[in-house]
Amino acid sequence: MTTTDSLIERQRRASLAHIRQELLAPVTSIIGYQEIVVEEAERLGLHAILADLGRILGAVRTLAELLDRLLDPAGMPDIASDGDLAIVEAKLRHDLRTPLNAIMGYSELILDECDSVDLGALRPDIERVLTEARRLLSQLDSVVDFSRREADRTGNEDADNLAADLMRAFQPIEGAPALRSEIGRILVVDDNESNRDLLCRRLARDGHMVSHASSGRAALDMLADGEFDLVLLDLMMPDMNGYEVLTRLRADPGLREVRVIMISGIHETESIIRCVEAGAEDYLPKPCDPVLLRARISACLERKRWRDREHLYLTELKAEKERSEVLLHNILPSSIVRRLNQGERAIADRLEEVSILFCDVVGFSAIASRMTAVHLVEYLTRVFTTFDRLTLDLGIEKIKTIGDAYMAAAGLPEPRPDHAEAVAELALGMLDATDRISREAGTPLKVRIGIHTGPVVAGVIGTHKFIYDVWGDTVNLASRLESHGMPNRIHVSEAVQRILEGRYVFEPRGSVAIRDMGQISTFFLSRRAETLGPDGEI
CATH class of the missing domain: 3.40.50.2300 (Response regulator)
Incomplete structure (x- = not known):
């Protein structure tokens, strides 16, 4: 096909597209109104006019089918010559008038006989159908006119511009990349x-x-x-x-x-x-x-x-979220994680009855000097991992480790009545664990443990690296009891001794001078009371 022939073909397609648009718009409107009229008549039980309404709807659909068939560019003859143009125009006008006459005739008949039927809300829609059909019939000659010359056209510049725009749209865009063809x-x-x-x-x-x-x-x-x-x-x-x-x-x-x-x-x-x-x-x-x-x-x-990529991203996001949740639960208590996830930002609680434990390795500097860096870290990891298992089994919160020191607390973030007993069990378990690890590793290992019970303030600090921490005199005293204690002994305050008296064996230490707190009566917790025999021997 030559360039001239191609241009003529595009002009023909553009003209048909313009005519199709001009004719289909009112036809679509008529179909919509008529379907509403039929549905409403069936709902109201207007059986006397249902047959005629059905004939109108059938004529409208026939009109739409005719437009699709007659204005199909693939099925149209070559309309380049005046003779062909006249034939096509005559066929369009003739074939389209038949259903239009049926639509108008039956609509007028129903409106004329409305005295015997109460049309009610149907009348405006039937009148709209009739009005649209008459308008389309009146425009038929002007719309279906392929052979109009420029001198005979009236107000046709917009239509010509539309056809020109449409022709340009049919042409390939210069320099446009080829569409990617998906393979599957x-x-x-x-x-x-x-x-x-x-x-x-x-x-x-x-x-x-x-x-x-x-x-x-x-x-x-x-x-x-x-x-x-x-x-x-x-x-x-x-x-x-x-x-x-x-x-x-x-x-x-x-x-x-x-x-x-x-x-x-x-x-x-x-x-x-x-x-x-x-x-x-x-x-x-x-x-x-x-x-x-x-x-x-x-x-x-x-x-x-795109859907597969979305699934992949969502899966990766879910996995990352789960890893973050695991990490967060390793750092913070579960109830604190829930509060953070619910949007709570300033988390700070005052708890009246909490037991605090500090555990520190005795002579750690001397031990560290005899080990390589890797061996030292592995050794501490083994010790603290064992302590972690003990806290988990007893439901105690590990607060943090500072160098070779380990801090834990019971009674927070949720209060518990057996907080002091739980911490005492942890302390005894720590002594047993360090003794076992010392013997297995062949490296002497001793710890000091301090415990005190009382009120504390607990909360989350930081926005980038969260930490759940505890403050107050109770924390300070527990720390100093540890530092003033003795190797492989559990140094406790009088408050702890009063709570656990009768359930554990205590040895009075006497009065100990604690910085900023004066003289404090303290005790060594040695074992559970039930481990003693009837004669008081172990």
Whole structure:
């Protein structure tokens, strides 16, 4: 085709598109109004006029079908010559007037006979249908006029500009990048062998990995065994129709994400709507236009790629969130994590009865000087990991480690009545653990432990690196009891001794001078009371 012929063809297509738009707008309006009128008449039980209303609706749909057929560029004759133009114009005007006359005639008849039927709210809509039909009839000659000359045209500049714009739109854009063609794994499902073969060959030529099935049941079996990006699914099949296959796919959690394009010779709107509502990505008529099929498949596969990426990002995000949650729970108590997740920012609580424990390795500098850095860290990790297991088993909160010192507390963030007993059990467990680790490692290891009970303030500090910490005189005294204690002994305050008296064995230490606190009566907790025999011996 020469450049001149190509331009003439584009002009022809632009003219047809303009006429189609001019005619379809009022026809669409008439269809809408008439469908409302029919539905309302059925609801009101106006049986006397339902037959005529149905005839009007049928005429409107016939009008729309005529427009689609008569203004199809592929089916139009060459309208370059005046003779052909006259033939096409005459046929359009004649064929379109027939349904228009029926629409107007029956509408006028219903309005004329309204004395015998109470039309009520139907009258305005019937009058709108009649008005639109008359307007379309009056415009028919001016709209359907391919041969108008510039001198004879009146107010036609806008239409000409529209056609020119449309022609430009049909031309390829200079320098535009070629559209990316998505490649995928496609399953073709059709009971007709010729249809399957044709589709498979086209798809394979486009680079897709293609499989095929001759029935709905075979397709379901293949989908269960293999992975496919897209299914081209015929609607009409004998053993299991395409709609049944589609509904089963959407009901199967493992297959509901498979994309499906329905392909059928049925052009009924209800069938298309049902398939789309059931989860079909698209609906293509048979025979498929190769260019349209390629575009729809590429668009569908691209949407799948984006969906797959979204799933991947969401999975990675979920994994990251879970790792963050685990890390956060390792740093903060669970109840504090919940409060932070609920949006609470300033977390600070005063608790009246909390037991604080400090544990420190005796002579740590001398031990460290005899070990390599790696050995030292591994050794401390072993010790503190054992302490962590003890706190976890006893439901005690590890607060922090500072160098070779370990701090824990019971009775926070949630109060508990046995806070002092829990910390005493932790202290005894720490002594047993350090003795065992010392013997197994062949490295002498001794610890000092201090415990005090009383009121504290606890809360979260920091915004970048969170830490749950405890403050107050109770904390200070527990720390100083540890520093004033003795190796492998549990040094406790009088408050702890009073709470646990009778359940544990205590040895009076006497009065100890504590900086900033004066003389304090203290005790050594040695063992549980039930470990003593009737004669007081171990």
